[in-house]
Amino acid sequence: MAEKMALAKAINESLRKALESDPKVLVMGEDVGKLGGVFRVTDGLQKDFGEERVIDTPLAESGIVGTAIGLALRGYRPVVEIQFDGFVFPAYDQIVTQLAKMHARSLGKVKLPVVVRIPYGGGIGAVEHHSESPEALFAHVAGLKIVSPSNASDAYWMMQQAIQSDDPVIFFEPKRRYWDKAEVDPEAIPGPLHKARVVREGTDLTLAAYGPMVKVCQEAAAAAQEEGKSLEVLDLRSVSPLDFDSVQASVEKTRRLVVVHEAPVFFGSGAEIAARITERCFYHLEAPVLRVGGYHAPYPPARLEEEYLPGLDRVLDAVDRALAY
Amino acid sequence: MTVESTAARKPRRSAGSKAGTTGTKRTTSTTPGKGGDPDLVQLLTPEGKRVKNAEYDAYVEDITPEQLRGLYRDMVLTRRFDAEATSLQRQGELGLWASLLGQEAAQIGSGRALDDEDYVFPTYREHGVAWCRGVDPTNLLGMFRGVNNGGWDPNGNNFHLYTIVIGSQTLHATGYAMGVAKDGADSAVIAYFGDGASSQGDVAESFTFAAVYNAPVVFFCQNNQWAISEPTEKQTRVPLYQRAQGFGFPGVRVDGNDVLACLAVTKWALERARNGEGPTLVEAFTYRMGAHTTSDDPTRYRHDDERAAWEAKDPIARLRAYLEASNHADEGFFAELEAESEALGRRVREAVRAMPDPDHFAIFENVYADGHALVDEERAQFAAYQASFADAEGGR
Numbered sequence: 001m002a003e004k005m006a007l008a009k010a011i012n013e014s015l016r017k018a019l020e021s022d023p024k025v026l027v028m029g030e031d032v033g034k035l036g037g038v039f040r041v042t043d044g045l046q047k048d049f050g051e052e053r054v055i056d057t058p059l060a061e062s063g064i065v066g067t068a069i070g071l072a073l074r075g076y077r078p079v080v081e082i083q084f085d086g087f088v089f090p091a092y093d094q095i096v097t098q099l100a101k102m103h104a105r106s107l108g109k110v111k112l113p114v115v116v117r118i119p120y121g122g123g124i125g126a127v128e129h130h131s132e133s134p135e136a137l138f139a140h141v142a143g144l145k146i147v148s149p150s151n152a153s154d155a156y157w158m159m160q161q162a163i164q165s166d167d168p169v170i171f172f173e174p175k176r177r178y179w180d181k182a183e184v185d186p187e188a189i190p191g192p193l194h195k196a197r198v199v200r201e202g203t204d205l206t207l208a209a210y211g212p213m214v215k216v217c218q219e220a221a222a223a224a225q226e227e228g229k230s231l232e233v234l235d236l237r238s239v240s241p242l243d244f245d246s247v248q249a250s251v252e253k254t255r256r257l258v259v260v261h262e263a264p265v266f267f268g269s270g271a272e273i274a275a276r277i278t279e280r281c282f283y284h285l286e287a288p289v290l291r292v293g294g295y296h297a298p299y300p301p302a303r304l305e306e307e308y309l310p311g312l313d314r315v316l317d318a319v320d321r322a323l324a325y
Numbered sequence: 326m327t328v329e330s331t332a333a334r335k336p337r338r339s340a341g342s343k344a345g346t347t348g349t350k351r352t353t354s355t356t357p358g359k360g361g362d363p364d365l366v367q368l369l370t371p372e373g374k375r376v377k378n379a380e381y382d383a384y385v386e387d388i389t390p391e392q393l394r395g396l397y398r399d400m401v402l403t404r405r406f407d408a409e410a411t412s413l414q415r416q417g418e419l420g421l422w423a424s425l426l427g428q429e430a431a432q433i434g435s436g437r438a439l440d441d442e443d444y445v446f447p448t449y450r451e452h453g454v455a456w457c458r459g460v461d462p463t464n465l466l467g468m469f470r471g472v473n474n475g476g477w478d479p480n481g482n483n484f485h486l487y488t489i490v491i492g493s494q495t496l497h498a499t500g501y502a503m504g505v506a507k508d509g510a511d512s513a514v515i516a517y518f519g520d521g522a523s524s525q526g527d528v529a530e531s532f533t534f535a536a537v538y539n540a541p542v543v544f545f546c547q548n549n550q551w552a553i554s555e556p557t558e559k560q561t562r563v564p565l566y567q568r569a570q571g572f573g574f575p576g577v578r579v580d581g582n583d584v585l586a587c588l589a590v591t592k593w594a595l596e597r598a599r600n601g602e603g604p605t606l607v608e609a610f611t612y613r614m615g616a617h618t619t620s621d622d623p624t625r626y627r628h629d630d631e632r633a634a635w636e637a638k639d640p641i642a643r644l645r646a647y648l649e650a651s652n653h654a655d656e657g658f659f660a661e662l663e664a665e666s667e668a669l670g671r672r673v674r675e676a677v678r679a680m681p682d683p684d685h686f687a688i689f690e691n692v693y694a695d696g697h698a699l700v701d702e703e704r705a706q707f708a709a710y711q712a713s714f715a716d717a718e719g720g721r
Contacts, residue, residue: 052507058537063496063530070500073485074508090526097490098497105474105486108691142692142700166694194698241698 002185008041008178010152011117014159015042015079017186019049025163026071028055029064029081029117038083039119039178061091065116069098072112077163085120085172086129092137099168100143111166115159120148121212121262122309123176125302132299133263138170139240139272146239147193148172150214152182154237157190165193172239174212194238196246202232205256205322208247208273210236213260213310220315231319239269247273248280255286256322260310265293287325290318364564365610366590367580371638373646375585384589390653396437396584397648398662400429400641403453405666406462409673410452410469414619418677419469423450427582427614430640431547433457434587435515435609438595442483442512444505446498449487450547451517458484462669463676472683492518492525495544499531502542502598513598515543515591521552523568524560532572532604541598543591544569544606547581549613554626569606581611582640612638685711 005013018025027042027049033056036043046054057064061082068078082088088095095116102110122131139146145167149155155173162169191197199214200221207217214235221231232254234247251257257277259270270291277289292310300308368378368385407425414422425432432453439445439457447454455465459482467476468487475486488494498516505512522528523546535542548565550557557565569576575597579590587609594605612635616623648654689704 058530058533060530060533062527063499063534066493066496066527066530067500067503067534070497070502071504072500073479073497074501074504076504076507093490094493094496094527098488098493101474102486103694104691106479106691107473107476108694109478109480110486111694142697145693145697167697243698 001187002183004181005152005184006179006181007149007152007155007174008039010156010182010184011041011159011173012043012045013184013186014156015045016048018079018160018163019045019053022077022163024075024077026053026055026076026078027081028057028068028078030057030059030083032056032081037081039175041117041119041173041178042081061087061089062094065091065094065099065114068114069094069102069112072114073110077113077115079115079117079163081117083119084126084130085118085132085134088116088118088134091116095138095144095168095170096141100141103167104143112168113163113166114168115162115165115171116168117171117173119175119178120172121174121176122299122305123212125305127302128299131302131305133172133261133294135170135172135239135261136263136268139269143168144240145169145194146172147237148174148211148239149237150174150177150209150211150235152180153184153188154235156184156186157188158193158237161190161193172211176212177215180215194241194243196234196236196238196243198232198246198250199235200231200233202230202254204230204254205258205319206232206234206247206250206254207258207260207315207319208234208236208250209260210239211262213262216310216312216315217260220312220319223312223316224319229319229323242269242273244273244276244280247277251277251281252284255284256325257285257289258292258315258318258322259289260292260315260318261294262309263293264296265291266296268293287322290322292318362578362610364566364578365580366577366586367583368585368589369580369583369643369647371582371643373643373650375647375651378586378589381586381589381593384592385585388585388588390651393644393648394654394658396433396588397641397644397654398665399433399437399453399456400584400644401662401666402669403429403433403456404641405670406456406673407452409670410466411615411619413466413674413677414469419466419619420471421469421618421620423469423618424615425450425452427612427635427640428547428549428609429453430584430644431545431581431587431609431611434584435545435591435607438588438591439515440512440595442510443595444483444485444498444501444512444514446485446494446501446514446516447487448491448494448517448519448522449489450519451487454517455484458482460484463673463680466673466677467680470677470680472680492522492527492531494518495522495528495531496534498542499535499538499540502535502540502604503538505541506538511599513541513543513595515545515595517545517547519546519552520548520550520557520560520565521555522546523565532569532574532606535604536572536574539601539603541601542604543594543598544604545591546606546608547611548608549581549611551613551617551623551627553617553621554623556627564608566606566608569604574604574606576606576608578608578610581609582635582638582643584640584644
């Protein structure tokens, strides 16, 4: 039965369901047990499933991912939490050199069904290293799959699918949307994990985004509607693999594309999308693919983050520029 | 309780009579022992004399002459295989080889201490351990020839793939051991690494995790004195086995060129793991007789006299001396082994020369278990590109 719940609660319910249905599923990370995680995403799970399955780990990210790999080799399906985006880098080596490559290195003999959950992105007024969007740094690595839900329902289902995947999945959770509520129907039949979805239809221009920026794009599209512009909004949901077919189909209709993400524009996922869509849709495009995102600067102090993050106005500014061609 | 019980194996009563002393082993203490090095566990002197050791004799007291000959055979064949691989690299058949020359006792002694159900996480130099696990030696050569990045099924022999990033596998071993404990299984896990790896954060983290969760893992450090060009003094200011103390589990230094001592100490450490007593650090004090790899030139950083000093402690010569002195092996045995050794060399040589290059499309295989749209797309592009040459050829 459908129920309205916050995105954080949806992930919690999804983890609960996974722990219930598969005894091999483990949840591990710093403070995920008794505390329930700093965002309470794992609230109550240790109480119900015990310390053997919901594991408070030492404060060592490489150790968390490295031991999760070992547990996966033993047949477990660990879901590990990295407490904040900026803290993933001690584990980056294990993720890139081991987690991503072991299936290939073993000629397919070994599978590593590990989910790495990372609360990411800004907008919550946090201190340094708590607001970053490092998804491109992982998307560049073959062997990893990268997803990011934008709403509670997707969060619930995409977590189910990520845990069921036999590939390692980096699960980027839009932390500023943790408290946004939406209908979640555990009886529904979800779409494929790596498929994009049109969340608003339009004819003049396509806005493509994922995670926290989908909401911003939806608001931008609503504002543009009042000015008589019809914007299509595409929730990409998955960064690797990226559903270029859906982007292409939308762009062939609207002929204009603006990609929006919080991560820095330079070498960001928008650059890859722009390049591939230019290849695929060269004769359909009426304007260059434009990108809106963070600047090539360290994530700024909280008092400046509104200037750094793409907001409604910056998205609409790019829309205007694209429509002016 | 203040310590997380997660994944911890509950201590059980010791299974065998030999285990009665496990809780009282001298490990990180500085009590002087026998011989020149107060902390070194040694059962066979470099001259091949059996010396008594009250703490570890129990683990090898029932060893038969046949088993002793077996250890000798393992070391000789491993060295022969290793020499063949070095030659094959010189002949251009392999791109690189990491020789284990000098470390045969550490690897065979620890490798033969393992049960079939135990699981091994090696570095890239554990050819002797691979031999003990029954991994076909020719399978080790694929990655050094450049036809794959690991050519065996880890679960086939409970011998994980070689790991090239230094120290990473100690965390995998620890996680695996946490899983073993969760499963309530009786097996143990052993993680191999070297003196250089002891400086890696992953190794320290694996010590932390293993200690906190009381994981059934043995950390087997082959201190071969050199991390490429850097001597152990550049890695640590304390003897490596003493590192364990700070993490809350025992560490012991064993003569890494003494196969009997390595066997005994590893058996003890594995028994601790199986009995729910948690991790142990074993530092096998040995020497890398050869270069780091075939690409290395040790003359740039170390003197021949150091090597000569270690040659006098050779692991194979010392066991042979013991076998001969105790009449456990006759000339026939050594002659037969020599012939077997040459046959192994021949077989390896022929297998490597016959090893085919992989299919071009192997690039795209097993990148993902469940597939990936981009990999499919690029494979198709690659196929079209390759086919374009065929078309061009056909058009001529």
